[in-house]
Amino acid sequence: xxxxxxxxxxxxxxxxxxxxxxxxxxxxxxxxxxxxxxxxxxxxxxxxxxxxxxxxxxxxxxxxxxxxxxxxxxxxxxxxxxxxxxxxxxxxxxxxxxxxxxxxxxxxxxxxxxxxxxxxxxx
Amino acid sequence: xxxxxxxxxxxxxxxxxxxxxxxxxxxxxxxxxxxxxxxxxxxxxxxxxxxxxxxxxxxxxxxxxxxxxxxxxxxxxxxxxxxxxxxxxxxxxxxxxxxxxxxxxxxxxx
Numbered sequence: 119x120x121x122x123x124x125x126x127x128x129x130x131x132x133x134x135x136x137x138x139x140x141x142x143x144x145x146x147x148x149x150x151x152x153x154x155x156x157x158x159x160x161x162x163x164x165x166x167x168x169x170x171x172x173x174x175x176x177x178x179x180x181x182x183x184x185x186x187x188x189x190x191x192x193x194x195x196x197x198x199x200x201x202x203x204x205x206x207x208x209x210x211x212x213x214x215x216x217x218x219x220x221x222x223x224x225x226x227x228x229x230x231x232x233x234x235x236x237x238x239x240x241x
Numbered sequence: 242x243x244x245x246x247x248x249x250x251x252x253x254x255x256x257x258x259x260x261x262x263x264x265x266x267x268x269x270x271x272x273x274x275x276x277x278x279x280x281x282x283x284x285x286x287x288x289x290x291x292x293x294x295x296x297x298x299x300x301x302x303x304x305x306x307x308x309x310x311x312x313x314x315x316x317x318x319x320x321x322x323x324x325x326x327x328x329x330x331x332x333x334x335x336x337x338x339x340x341x342x343x344x345x346x347x348x349x350x351x
Contacts, residue, residue, distance in 0.1 A: 153340070155286075155340075155342075162243070162327075162329065162342060162343075162344050162345040163278070163280075163286060163329050163331075163342040163345065164342065165331075165339055165340035165341065165342060168339070168340065177338055177339050178339070179337075179339050180337065180339075213285055213286070215286075218291070223333075223340070224273065224333040224340075225333075227274075227276040227288060227291035227292065227331075228276070228278075228286075228288065228331075229288050229291070229297065231285040231286050231287065232285065233285050234285055
């Protein structure tokens with residue numbers, strides 16, 4: 119069974135940092151592109167970042183570019199999101215999702231999502 | 242403001258057919274396929290339609306998708322109470338070099 123489990127969320131002060139993890143199982147992780155999508159309280163879905171299976175293609179939303187870094191450890195079947203210089207508007211549930219294929223994420227759809235981890239940025 | 246425009250709400254009675262529209266531009270829907278996601282209250286999103294009109298296994302054939310030019314639509318026939326959820330369209334956008342979601346449509350079954 120394909121599973122994605124996010125962790126690492128919590129309460130952090132503005133300007134602080136947090137690293138999210140997404141543990142994957144049930145599929146060949148290194149062959150699959152992955153992505154982070156967030157949802158602010160009472161708001162819609164917002165794509166954050168995406169990465170191909172081998173790391174050749176990495177994309178960021180303008181709202182997080184220069185502050186967030188996506189990475190993956192294919193030996194640990196884990197996707198990461200390093201979040202620095204956090205702002206109140208980064209408060210959201212962060213979902214990890216896998217794409218249907220492994221190349222550039224633009225050509226596939228997000229077919230399995232995790233349950234999400236909550237990040238709250240507040241003083 | 243989302244790059245993809247959806248009506249914020251829609252409603253229907255059980256058994257009825259409803260459609261949800263998603264309007265984009267040449268840099269997203271006009272050049273790439275559209276996917277639709279269903280988010281039930283308190284749950285993570287789930288793919289409902291991918292590549293404009295394809296249903297993943299397990300999704301009832303009451304759900305269908307279509308695309309024409311820079312717009313797409315999700316149709317739900319034989320509306321059921323369990324279809325009450327938020328629905329989002331999504332597509333890649335070349336101008337933004339990233340994925341874009343519509344603002345979401347909250348479907349209420351009366």
